Amino acid sequence: MIPLFDLTRQYNKLREEVLRTVDSVLSDGRVILGPAVENFEKELAEYLDVKHAIGVANGSDALVIALHALGIEKGDKVVTTPYTFFATASCIVRNGGVPVFVDVDPETYNIDLEQVEHAIRKENAKAVIPVHLFGRTVDFEKLHFLKVKYGVKILEDAAQSIGSEGKTDNIIKKSGTFGNIGIFSFFPTKNLGAYGDAGAIVTNDDTLAERAKMLRQHGSKKKYFHEMVGYNSRLDSLHAAILSVKLKYLDEWTERRINIAKEYQRLFEEKRLPLKYPKVEEKGYRSHVYHQYVVEFEDEQTRDRVKEYLTKNDIGTALYYPLPLHLQKCFAEYGYKEGDFPVSERLSKTTLALPIFPELTDEEIATIVEKISEVI
Template identity: 50%
Template sequence: MNDIPLLDLKAQYHSIKEELNQAAIGVMESGRYVLGPEVAALEREVASLSDAKHGIGVANGTDALLLALDAMGIGPGDEVITSPFTFFATAEVISQRGATPVFVDIDPDTYNLDIHQLEEKVTARTKAVIPVHLFGQPADMDPVNAIAGQYGLWVLEDAAQAIGARYNGAPVGSHGHAASYSFFPTKNLGGYGDGGMIVTSDDELAEKIRILRVHGSNPKYYHSMVGYNSRLDELQAALLRVKLKYLSRWNEDRRERAMLYDRLLEGLPVVRPVAVGNRIHIYHLYIVQVEDREGMAAHLRERGIATGVYYPVPLHLQNVYRGLGYDEGDLPVAEAASKRTLALPLYPEMEEEMVMRVADAVKEFFS
């Protein structure tokens, strides 16, 4: 049993237990369980948080990406550029649409798309770019949008890990044609099951997505397109609305703990996260790079401290994508990160003493 877990979801529940319980009871007593008033309210609130006109609640973060790509018309023969260093869903949805993922190496400081290598990957078949705001730090969106505008590409922000983060003063979710959020329980705004949302200020895109999420029908039983069964349920929406009120404070708590880690780990042979000046990093994860990752993880585990590996195999080297023709060495920064990165415990309820214990254990490993 870990004395210090990577994340403590129970601690968060207990901090607002009565509000959550009342919200759940309210839904059960209402008789409305799918796409009701709680979902509509959450959609408005998350859209407002994102400086977007529309929020469309869906079943999960993967579907948020998938339905957005479908509404953009991405399909067989198309190429979509994205990062090789992210959760598999980012590329998976491209393949599910029949399109081809094209991977660009990452920036060594932020782990996001290296915008200096982006334009060279654009071809006549390229239709979209999915920049990932990885680990809670926004991607460099101005250059992404400049290149996308030059070539007429859609921009879909993968903001699954970054709700509440900001780039050049504006929130993630407001920098592309659309953005996707995940409400998986471990996210900064996590539900008690699966859930996701798409935000956009494009009226036509929003209308298509709303139709797609209910089997392509509008009105019910009249189908204008082949769609999906991807609806956010009322119970999750009600619970997420309770938690949304605390999101800003929780994100600031994460930032404070991350800065404490930064101070305590200074001078050690670990590469700490870089928070770029024009971006507000919300530290979904606190990621360090270390030469002997397995050794450090084992050392911390012996002291009751959990760690996590994100992500052990970059997407261009996954077995399922062998047919795309990538070889080891093609995207060296992402490959190095996959071998060296380690997540240390970080969550809003984590006590300062616990951060210090983790840092002391890291120092002990190097001594």
């Protein structure tokens, strides 16, 4: 059995350290916010080179709170991609805003920034939520241009891309830290994952940080005195302590993910397989951290045939994402229809996620590629 993702292999290596840190939090007794959360926030901010990191309950809440902190309110238009996880768009609706979708680039699967510019002008949009999909950084130069030219707010959805980097004005920055505000998810399968739900908001803006901090705690700075109507969305202290342990290994794990992508690429090239895969690029910075390894087939039939054959051979796969967001029933009121975003619609039918996690072995990669080769 080769699973799509396996948390237990990692746990076997970290067991002692994780149990020790859990014991220290429980012995300390401060399990809501307190030192474990503060430590992790400080370490995360240092790792990302950003002024503020605020731990929250999950990545979806991080998006809702970040948009709220930015001041998005009823009727405000926010541009985003339909080829992403649901929470990227639901946060807009949950703040009373209106999602404006534009298609993705067929090469990177990230939001097409030319179309974003057009949408900002046409819809007078207040904000943009780019997603660094599957771990690949959105083009910072173009984003910077939009930020300056139109004054739109940028909320980076970096849920899948911790540690990935981009470049603007010759400065390399980590994803999540480039926009006005950014968010991360520490869902267990993420490159940095907790043992349950967890997330964070990051920003260099003191006012946004203060608002986000209040919003995660019922809109209050001082207990029982509420300046805003906020949420109960704190990062659990136990998860924070475990994330501190794991953060130390993140770069090592990321390197292994990049090497796994290289190994897939080597074997695909050797076997001359008719599929499209994310090429490892030498840019001098980490433009992709391979949160997911997603390949693309010629058509839906081939994709489904490969999926079925791999399942039969005990190899895990997944579809990210089978129905683009503009076609979701709950967004019907916005009037989108099939054919509006051909690239996203095609990718939802032709792509397949293959196993990737740092403990995946080269032998397992060889087996996966062999099985794909057999079926196509």
